[in-house]
Amino acid sequence: MTETNPPRRAVPLWIQIVVWVFLAGLLVLVALGLSRRQQGTVQPGEVIDDFALTFYSGYELSGKTEIKFSDLRGKVVVLNFWASWCKPCEQEAADLQQAWTEYAPTGEVVFLGVDYVDTEADARVYLKKFGITYANGADLATKISQYFRIKGVPETYFVDREGVLRYVQIGPFSGVDQIREQIDLLLK
Amino acid sequence: MIGDLRLEIEERKNELKTERKILMATQKNTNYKLLFTILLALVLSISMYSFASAQGPAPTDDEVNAIAKKLFCPVCENTPLDVCPTEACRQWREQIRQMLIEGKTEDEIIQYFIDTYGARASGDPPNKIASYLIPVTAIFLGTALLLRALQMWKKPKAAESAIPAGEAKQVHQDEYFNKLEDELKKRK
Amino acid sequence: MIANLGLGILLITFIVTVYSAVTAAASNPKGLARLLRSLPSLRAKRFADELEKLETPQRAASMAESARRAMLLTFPLLTLTSLLLIYLLVNDHYEVKFVYEVTSRSMPTYLKVTAWWGGQAGSLLFWSWLMSAFASLVTLRKWDRDREFLPWVIFVSCVTLAFFVGMTAFFENPFRVFYQTETGVEAHFFPPANSIPFTPEDGRGLNPLLRHPGMIIHPPLLYLGFVSYVIPFAFAIAALITGRTDDRWIRLTRRWSLWAWLFLTFGLVLGGRWAYDVLGWGGYWGWDPVEIAAFMPWLTGTAFLHSVMIQEKRGMLKHWNMLLIILTYDLVIFGTFLTRSGVLSSVHAFAQSAIGPLFFVYIAMTLIVSVALVIYRWGELKSETEMNSLLSRESLFLFNNLLFMSILVVCFWGVIYPLTSELFTGSKVTVGPAFYERANGPLFAGLMFLMGIAPLSAWGHSTLKTLGRAMWLPTIAAVLVTVAIFATYTHNVYALIGFFLVAFVILITLYEYWRGSRARMKIHSENILTAFWNLTARDRRRYGGYIVHISMMLMAIGILGIELFQMETQGTLEVGQQQSIGGYDVVYKDIARFTGPDGREVTRATLSIYRGNEYLGDLHPRIDYYWDSQQSMTIPGQRATMKDDLYILLVNWEPASATGATFKIYVNPLVNWLWMGSLLFLIGIIIAAWPDKDPERVAVRAGKRARQASAAD
Numbered sequence A: 001m002t003e004t005n006p007p008r009r010a011v012p013l014w015i016q017i018v019v020w021v022f023l024a025g026l027l028v029l030v031a032l033g034l035s036r037r038q039q040g041t042v043q044p045g046e047v048i049d050d051f052a053l054t055f056y057s058g059y060e061l062s063g064k065t066e067i068k069f070s071d072l073r074g075k076v077v078v079l080n081f082w083a084s085w086c087k088p089c090e091q092e093a094a095d096l097q098q099a100w101t102e103y104a105p106t107g108e109v110v111f112l113g114v115d116y117v118d119t120e121a122d123a124r125v126y127l128k129k130f131g132i133t134y135a136n137g138a139d140l141a142t143k144i145s146q147y148f149r150i151k152g153v154p155e156t157y158f159v160d161r162e163g164v165l166r167y168v169q170i171g172p173f174s175g176v177d178q179i180r181e182q183i184d185l186l187l188k
Numbered sequence B: 001m002i003g004d005l006r007l008e009i010e011e012r013k014n015e016l017k018t019e020r021k022i023l024m025a026t027q028k029n030t031n032y033k034l035l036f037t038i039l040l041a042l043v044l045s046i047s048m049y050s051f052a053s054a055q056g057p058a059p060t061d062d063e064v065n066a067i068a069k070k071l072f073c074p075v076c077e078n079t080p081l082d083v084c085p086t087e088a089c090r091q092w093r094e095q096i097r098q099m100l101i102e103g104k105t106e107d108e109i110i111q112y113f114i115d116t117y118g119a120r121a122s123g124d125p126p127n128k129i130a131s132y133l134i135p136v137t138a139i140f141l142g143t144a145l146l147l148r149a150l151q152m153w154k155k156p157k158a159a160e161s162a163i164p165a166g167e168a169k170q171v172h173q174d175e176y177f178n179k180l181e182d183e184l185k186k187r188k
Numbered sequence C: 001m002i003a004n005l006g007l008g009i010l011l012i013t014f015i016v017t018v019y020s021a022v023t024a025a026a027s028n029p030k031g032l033a034r035l036l037r038s039l040p041s042l043r044a045k046r047f048a049d050e051l052e053k054l055e056t057p058q059r060a061a062s063m064a065e066s067a068r069r070a071m072l073l074t075f076p077l078l079t080l081t082s083l084l085l086i087y088l089l090v091n092d093h094y095e096v097k098f099v100y101e102v103t104s105r106s107m108p109t110y111l112k113v114t115a116w117w118g119g120q121a122g123s124l125l126f127w128s129w130l131m132s133a134f135a136s137l138v139t140l141r142k143w144d145r146d147r148e149f150l151p152w153v154i155f156v157s158c159v160t161l162a163f164f165v166g167m168t169a170f171f172e173n174p175f176r177v178f179y180q181t182e183t184g185v186e187a188h189f190f191p192p193a194n195s196i197p198f199t200p201e202d203g204r205g206l207n208p209l210l211r212h213p214g215m216i217i218h219p220p221l222l223y224l225g226f227v228s229y230v231i232p233f234a235f236a237i238a239a240l241i242t243g244r245t246d247d248r249w250i251r252l253t254r255r256w257s258l259w260a261w262l263f264l265t266f267g268l269v270l271g272g273r274w275a276y277d278v279l280g281w282g283g284y285w286g287w288d289p290v291e292i293a294a295f296m297p298w299l300t301g302t303a304f305l306h307s308v309m310i311q312e313k314r315g316m317l318k319h320w321n322m323l324l325i326i327l328t329y330d331l332v333i334f335g336t337f338l339t340r341s342g343v344l345s346s347v348h349a350f351a352q353s354a355i356g357p358l359f360f361v362y363i364a365m366t367l368i369v370s371v372a373l374v375i376y377r378w379g380e381l382k383s384e385t386e387m388n389s390l391l392s393r394e395s396l397f398l399f400n401n402l403l404f405m406s407i408l409v410v411c412f413w414g415v416i417y418p419l420t421s422e423l424f425t426g427s428k429v430t431v432g433p434a435f436y437e438r439a440n441g442p443l444f445a446g447l448m449f450l451m452g453i454a455p456l457s458a459w460g461h462s463t464l465k466t467l468g469r470a471m472w473l474p475t476i477a478a479v480l481v482t483v484a485i486f487a488t489y490t491h492n493v494y495a496l497i498g499f500f501l502v503a504f505v506i507l508i509t510l511y512e513y514w515r516g517s518r519a520r521m522k523i524h525s526e527n528i529l530t531a532f533w534n535l536t537a538r539d540r541r542r543y544g545g546y547i548v549h550i551s552m553m554l555m556a557i558g559i560l561g562i563e564l565f566q567m568e569t570q571g572t573l574e575v576g577q578q579q580s581i582g583g584y585d586v587v588y589k590d591i592a593r594f595t596g597p598d599g600r601e602v603t604r605a606t607l608s609i610y611r612g613n614e615y616l617g618d619l620h621p622r623i624d625y626y627w628d629s630q631q632s633m634t635i636p637g638q639r640a641t642m643k644d645d646l647y648i649l650l651v652n653w654e655p656a657s658a659t660g661a662t663f664k665i666y667v668n669p670l671v672n673w674l675w676m677g678s679l680l681f682l683i684g685i686i687i688a689a690w691p692d693k694d695p696e697r698v699a700v701r702a703g704k705r706a707r708q709a710s711a712a713d
Helices: A014-036 A086-106 A120-127 A140-148 A176-186 B002-020 B022-050 B061-069 B087-101 B106-117 B128-154 B160-168 B172-186 C003-024 C029-037 C044-053 C057-092 C097-102 C111-117 C120-140 C145-170 C211-229 C232-242 C248-279 C289-314 C318-341 C355-376 C393-424 C432-456 C464-488 C495-523 C529-539 C540-565 C671-689 C695-713
Strands: A050-056 A064-066 A076-082 A107-115 A135-138 A155-159 A165-170 C176-180 C184-188 C567-573 C578-581 C584-596 C600-611 C614-619 C622-626 C631-635 C637-640 C644-652 C661-669
Touching: A050 A135, A064 B106, A076 A086, A076 A140, A076 A176, A086 A107, A086 A176, A086 C578, A086 C671, A107 C029, A107 C393, A120 A135, A120 B087, A140 B106, A155 A176, A165 C232, B061 B128, B061 C567, B061 C661, B087 B106, B128 C393, B128 C432, B160 C355, B160 C695, C003 C029, C003 C057, C003 C145, C029 C044, C029 C232, C057 C111, C057 C120, C057 C145, C097 C120, C097 C176, C111 C120, C111 C211, C120 C145, C120 C232, C145 C248, C145 C355, C176 C289, C211 C232, C211 C248, C211 C289, C211 C318, C232 C248, C232 C318, C232 C355, C248 C289, C248 C631, C248 C671, C289 C318, C289 C393, C318 C355, C318 C393, C393 C432, C432 C464, C432 C495, C432 C540, C464 C495, C495 C529, C495 C540, C529 C540, C540 C661, C567 C578, C578 C661, C584 C614, C584 C644, C584 C661, C600 C644, C600 C661, C614 C637, C631 C644, C644 C671
Parallel strands: A076 A107, A107 A135
Antiparallel strands: A050 A064, A076 A155, A155 A165, C176 C184, C567 C661, C578 C584, C584 C600, C600 C614, C600 C622, C622 C631, C637 C644, C644 C661
């Protein structure tokens, strides 16, 4: 076949280039999508980008209805994703509140409840039921949860004073001790 | 009658929006038409069905479902909200009902869901142009390519065009049969 | 013990497949050498020279034979592996992780068997088993005339098989066993240090959605379709590698692709039926990414089915057919990848797993290698003849291909758009049914129109005049039918266009049949039935194809009905209360909750159906709650007629509150035509695909007989 050389034999180079570029583009796209899915949540050690959280009225953070995450530098932040329809969240709700009442007086720890795709009415029922007093707000347009790439609720993120993520808890806590342990590590 | 009233309100609101942004108006108008048909259907169905709730201002399940059909469950992915059986979805349908009672229009409710739960809650991708433009362009490209190829293949044809002219003289019946036989014979 | 045996055999199978693939490739060093020479590297050329020296006919033959035998060995090996797995499933060996995940004590035995493909690991094994069966079948045929293809067909099949078996063996192994270690219960092949075997009391049970009869047959059929497309692909690659690029590979795989298409189509229809019966959506198709993943190879497969005919008849489109079969193969793998990798979120998705990247690498490699081969052979694949008329059948088939590809583009984009959106804007989006329906609607209409006129046009040349002469009568009849529908049934424009096209296609196809039969009646003086019979027998592919066309139109009636005329209402009824919809009166009579077989709690309502004063029967929508898997299933009560289906779902019932039960009632017009159409489809495709004793010899004989017959006339 190398000997007989019929006219118009090969594919024009530009078509070859177009085909390969197209194919490569497609594969890269799928690869990126796949790697994003395989990535898992934001990993400990990463600096958390700034985001805004608007609170439910009655659940503000020291009187402010909206905060930026960067405002909380210098404090240890416990960021808890939950939802009122989530059964496992109920397991840890009381423990979280207990931990909050213990650490609130120190003024060095902030608890933030991020309500993941929920209705406000149901969220309020839930908050009241478990007597939660720390700041809570809705994850509007799921921006925060998409940033953290949460896999479900509940998930809790512990951020240190410099705004660096230190620990991720997937699923409910086994008890209040587990929460204390993580906070104490960051307070040192 | 309820429908008519609501239609008027909707109309006025739409006019306001039209003044604000011309581009949006076209979109709203199509939605408006859709809404009109839905409301018409609802008015018809309400008058047809001996449903007790139809008299009061409380929206029927059908009204709720008509809107929920256009939304997707924000947690169980790719499940339309009207058929999703989970507890969370029941809460969201309740939310729609609540908003209907408050007099919110369908567009407002859908927009609220997008704002609160992210673009994923709507079945229509937010960027209409990108979502439709790319496949349409690809299809046009394909068509152009095929037509071009057909043109290229067509060139040497002068010799063959004489044959069918001769065939056409034959009686219709025989011609058909011959053609059939020919094709059957040609089959290898 | 048995689990270890299964693991061992699986590993041996993997080695055998790899051996077979390598030996097959090595048995044809000339082919390899030729490929190597095209690489722009001096070393590759020198290596190619060395390789060519190696080839002796004896060595080649014995190696190919060895590869063939190794390939034949995979089937019994995988059968044994599967039997071992089934043994474990049926006998409640919950110490095996896979068994624990998909079965439970309360499940009946037949469900324990079908749980084989109820989970990721088992279904991969099932895939491999089918693949080995098909590959063995193809190697058993007579190869005298196609010696040179054999090693490469074995090579491609075994590479595919090795990929799937390897995946099963190393990443998703169904034979992992639980052990209690210090840190907790883990699944391993061999006991880790300081551990004791652990056996759970009971399994988690099969996902209730998968316990439906439809779901028992639907995956195997889809897999059959998927797997059988590997064979035409293997032949295509063999043709590319060996350089025997005439239409031999197409002739050899014609029946394979027909059967593959049959399984795939029927698998899709059954999937729809399952969704209709089990998912409680009131519909059968939700444009879910995973449904589309199975639909995409169907699109390219259908396009392939048509375009190979052009190559057979006119020697054209060689490149295109190669590309189509490559595309089909990779879409099959891509579909499997989408379902299993967790890259998409979908109702059907398997749990996330590590196999995603592997699938991706495999797809990328096969795609790149195949496309490179096509480009390499481009010159030799040049078409033989020219195109003469825009209305000739080949040109219409090209437009048919264009439409199928367009639908593919729409579907592919719909699936991939959420991915791109997430990557570029960071926000997740949903592409709902509206997008697909809007974009695909006109394309489907175009396809239907082509389905009507293409059978009338001739190969090579057709004019408007000849077409018009064949068309005018059925067209007028179709217009009359549409007018009748307009007068009696609906004024909906989309529906009228749809019904017109349906009538147009069916009438033209029937008219074609009638014209053919009448011609035979006159010339062979046969009666109408014999004429009809002989006509079909003479060209089974063509007339089987016509039946398939008609069946597609019957399905289209069902789709139009449910898409455009579905009615639904939802309401809470108290006992004795009545709800009316679409001419039906539904009276809520009774509800009961009891424990059913296989450990589920059944909540079952009874509703009486009336039309006017006529009592039509009772319907029993129910909710089954499965304790073992803590999932519930909403089973509709259905009353199906050709006119419409009454479809009732029990949405909600709280025994504590006395306010009654909530029902969702659908009237789905004409949907039964969809299922009826699929049965006719089965008949048509079997007529077209039924194997002849030796397709070629029979065809030659038939040709001779025909020539004699026409000479006698």
